[in-house]
Amino acid sequence: MVNLKINNISVSVPEGTTILEAAKSIGINVPTLCYMKGINEIGACRICVVEVKGARSNVAACVYPVNEGMEVFTNTPKIRKERKTTLELIMSDHKKECLSCVRDGKCELQTLAKDYGCEFGAFSGVTNEYEQDDSTSYLVRDNDKCILCRRCVATCQKVSDVGVIETVKRGFSTHVACAFEEPLSDTKCVACGQCINVCPVGALSERSEVDNVLNALADPEKVVVVGAAPSVRAGLGEEFGYPIGTNVEGKMVQALRLMGFNYVFDVNFAADLTILEEGTELLGRLSNNGTLPMITSCSPGWIKYLEGVFPELIPNLSTCKSPQQMFGAVVKTFYAEKLGIDPKNIYVVSVMPCTAKKFEKLRADQSASGYPDVDAVLTTRELARAIKSMGIIFNDLPDGEYDMPLGLYTGAGVIFGSSGGVMEAALRTVADVVSGSDLEEIEYEEVRGMEEIKKSAYKVGDKEVKVAVASGLTNARKICEEIRDGKADYQFVEIMCCPGGCINGGGQPILDAYTRRNVDYREKRASVLYDIDKNCEARKSHKSTAVDAVYKEMFEKPGSHKAHEVLHTSYVNRKK
Secondary structure, eight states, rough: EEEEEETTEEEEEOTTHHHHHHHHTOOOOOOOOBBBBBBBOOOOOOTTTEEEEEEEEEEEEETOOOOOOEEEESSSSHHHHHHHHHHHHHHTTTTOGGOOOHEEEEEEEOOOOOTOOOOOOOSSOOOOOOOOOSSSSOOOOEEEEEOOOOOOHHHHHHTOOOOOOESSSSSGOOOEOOOGGOOGGGSSSOOOOOHHHHSSSSEEEOOOOHHHHHHHHOOOEEEEEEEEOTHHHHGGGGTTTTTTOOOOHHHHHHHHHHHTEEEEEEEEHHHHHHHHHHHHHHHHHTTTTTTSSEEEEHHHHHHHHHHHHHHGGGGGGGOBBOHHHHHHHHHIIIHHHHHTTTTGGGGEEEEEEOOOHHHHSSSOOOOOOOOOSSSEEHHHHHHHHHHHHHTTTTTGGOOOOOOOTTTTHHHHHHHGGGGHHHHHHHHHHHHHHHSSSSSSSOOOOGGOOSSSSSEHHHHHHHHEEEEEEEEEEEHHHHHHHHHHTTTOOOOOOOEESSSSSSGGGGSOOOOOHHHHHHSSSSHHHHHHHHHHHHHHHSSGEEEEEEEHIIIIIIIITTTHHHHHHHBBOOOOOOOO
């Protein structure tokens, strides 16, 4: 242990601890902008500077290790003045449109500027001007707001494993860009949106479809249908001041109804449907010497990554559409027929924790009715903004109820939102089908949790099924390399693009860096889904009466020719 003093308070911490961490251990928060533990530890922004007795200059607390007998001062007049000056210098080349910025009120630079009494006009002179990159369907990059913290760069490289952005040029001309200043649409960006989540300002944001949805709601010719993904109910409350890990499902449903949607359904229904199709596909591959391991296909960011980096593994992918696309496909075929409505007059909106879903809806082979399965995708954040813009007092709403039958779901459907959830849901059904009985043991604890890679083996009938679960694309790479090199003997693999799964998707509520490193927010959000699962009357996808009705009235059985036409898809080799 290393003994030191921070603000004249004695502290004892393990060797290798940074000053930032040591201060946190006694309840002192040293402000940061660029720092992300384990991802971006570069000491670049200089906001975290502190005084160290005897040191020649102030040091960056985020990277400076403690030493025996060290005396540290974190909040002297000199330090406060230095931080304020640094902040004002950053602000001098920052677009000053806070009132209209999508990050107003959740901007870390804005918060620090208020805390330190900064003035926007303290320094004046030449400023950089850049064109917005709005070339993709899912993200807008505005370098006029960038503060060069490099959190997005580090995340793209170390978490998303694609590294399509980097800092280029030098000095005052330094900025974040793609190689050769290409637009983002020409890169191998996987649309995950993790860069948005870590950006401390408004330099990165999702491409909004709120106006498109509001216009559709105002169109008397349109029947507007909405469905929300599992994770949305676990995150939406944060946008309205609720603690992380609050289930606001009922209020969300009522808010959607007040917005004017003709039908409020649940994408969880389609998650159950996915399990019936995916489980049938897995059993078929196991019985007929099909390509193994079969890999789940629910995460569009992961799918795009595999198509671009490991296209040789495309045969391993399940051919099932994602729950979002199945939802839209069923609405515009089964439900359109049930209501006697031409699918061209149905406008399907999905609410997702994911920016990649905006890309997915535009993929080829996603129009089972002859029209796009899904017309618009709102992130959790966009839904919150839409609710507020319509004057809906979310916190005062009573709990609403879904419309039937596509608002019905099982516990298996709702856990899709957490890493390991798809695997567990599939195992619950596959185990029952193979055994021919209604098994009581349905908790597959080994595949739950936020570990980067989870591996296990389960007895399914007389077969042993070996499984692997990974979240975050750097971890996906490890599994893919094992499969490619013939070193894996798994039969079933679940991969989610975002670390922890959809509860940490690129469209979820923004959390500041302090919260991200000090609060187990992924576990808190995931706990919402597992609590709902425990309280569901039916906890296995094949027990869904809604799914059963869809098969009886339209698809006949899982894996049928009709089911393949509507509920399955194909993939693209993007490496060519």
